Amino acid sequence: MTDNLHHDYRAQLPDDLRAFIHAMPKAEIHVHLEGAIRPRTLFALAERHAALDELPAQDLAGLRRWFRFTDFPHFIQVYLTISALLRTPEDFAFIVRERGRTMAEQNIRYSELTVTPFTHVHLQEKNLTIDALLDGLEEGRRQARAEFGVEMRWVFDIPRNVNFDAAGAYDPWPSEQTLAFALRGLELGAGVVGFGLGGYEVDAPARPFAHAFAQAKAAGLLSVPHAGETMGAESVRSAVEDLHADRIGHGVRAMEDPAVLDLLLARNIPLEINPTSNICLHVYRRAAEHPFPHLDRMGLTVTVNSDDPPLFTTTLEEEYALLAVEFGYTKVDLARIARNAFFVCGLPPAEKARQLAEFDQWMKIALAWA
Template sequence: MEARSTSAPRDLAALPKAHLHLHFTGSMRHSTLVELAAEHGVHLPDALVEDWPPRLQATDERGWFRFQRLYDIARSVLKTPDDMRRLIRETAEDEAAEGSGWLEIQVDPSGYAARFGGLTPTVELVLDAVRQAEDATGVGIGVVIAANRTRHPLDAKTLARLALRYTDRGVVGFGLSNDERRGRAYDFEGAFRIARRGGLLSAPHGGELLGPQSIRECLETLGADRIGHGVRAVEDPRLLEKIVEREVTLEVCPASNVGLGVARSAADVPVRQLFEAGARMALGADDPLLFGSRLVRQYELARSDHGFTDGELAELARQSIHGSAAPETVRKRLLGDIDNWLKRH
């Protein structure tokens, strides 16, 4: 372990990094949510206004239902194409301020298709907005098209085929989200087979609300390159060894693990344990709109609650880049900038 320095800690917002676990609606600024709700006449519950960020607990079905209901209400304020463009632009601005030089944002177009003319127009709207945001901020952005576990596996196959049509316009991966307890990974093997054959990264959620078996299904059945969360791999040492051997990146989101009741506190999220085992990690904010913190806060928690030195935090940032789909030129630039960050006193 790196010797501890007596000098002031380096600025974590200046640490170059990649952000690989961020959901589309969940990336919205709270102020934007309130403004768009007023503009479009959408009533927001107290949990999204005076009592924001909401108190959440998703370890039981009722708690997850409340979480999903708040998420759906937040999505409902996105009424126009300009709303979608604003969300992406502001998200990219926030990422730039947090030191993120590469973002992979996850979106399920099914949640917006009825509003914007169908799945294909929705994906094209998102990709156009992404290109505009890249030009405005300098942050590179890839898109992960995500299927919903609560929908039929045939819907996931439709999304996988759609995603492959846009690999030359910024779609880099295929994901699987929503409540692990309501859709087993193996039900979606066909969709992920389509995506992988087309060259997309496999990035399903697993090992958050369910234990190691959920992660094992993502590895063995879905051929996961990355796993959203995956923190419960520590409960199965042999599984963790396999994750390390295969160099699978775990998208670890400390604040959301606490917010959903997966961990009692940030100190209970096994960031140090995973790191010491040699697992690749990419810290992520998940849904800042509902959990109240963005990317830098996750690195701050690694520093304050897990004793990560600046050298170890730099290694976490490197792992986020190695686990990304960023172009080689972007990878080299960011890795060099991380080395420069470490040289500063």
């Protein structure tokens, strides 16, 4: 493995820019709860369940090495191992609280975390009901707010590939279940704000999910499918036209068709961009080839995110540092990108206005001194 994948961008910054990125109030709108678990949190979960033998390493250093991204099959293996150790409401409360700690360490004020409830309630045998899962998330969110002063909401996403059998036939059950879980979350006031579609786009087109997304939107959820990551611009078009996307997860491969870029511009659809994730998964060979600055200059509303940070050896601060090192983004540029995330997030209007006002207040002072 080359170390093309793992730069330490923060270390390459001048001190004042690194401090600026750290102190800047941040929102992150594309990050997976299961993929945000750190090695030491996973280690604690395994100890809690007396299941250290289910891990490939028996100590933290070994686990850290195993976490490091090598290729896609390994990535999926890590993901499933993590998911299998999330068994009780207390486990979810624990990882959500730990996420709150990570947020506070980076001055991330708000996270919109994607959760895949179908995996926990149905795919993996753990006798967990959706209400128990929602209870765990809510308890963790309450603790994180109380202890770290951070805010969170949830995106429930459909694992798209499990809706298709080997012959490519569509089975609506996983998407209908995920919809029912999201609506249950709404009913309980448990902080679900978005409905997503994740996984490998190849052989798993978006169109069959149109019905579930229409119902989710009618109930007041944002449509936030992944598209244009493992497939090209047509996948992005389908997310817009068939799923009426309010935002696109990734969307970077819209670059491959000017007509799709025009569609995104005309409908003013924001992109949740994850540069390091795209490099790890070979969407682009190196950061310098990533289209982030092009999409930004074109006038699209772009945000920067970390996707599955410990699995890609990154953090949200590291993603901002990447923009500065690779593309010469200044403090003013970085502040504009950071503001976009608050602006397009799924918080209720009053809460969003409060977060934006705090951001603007901080920026006024920080840039006056810049």
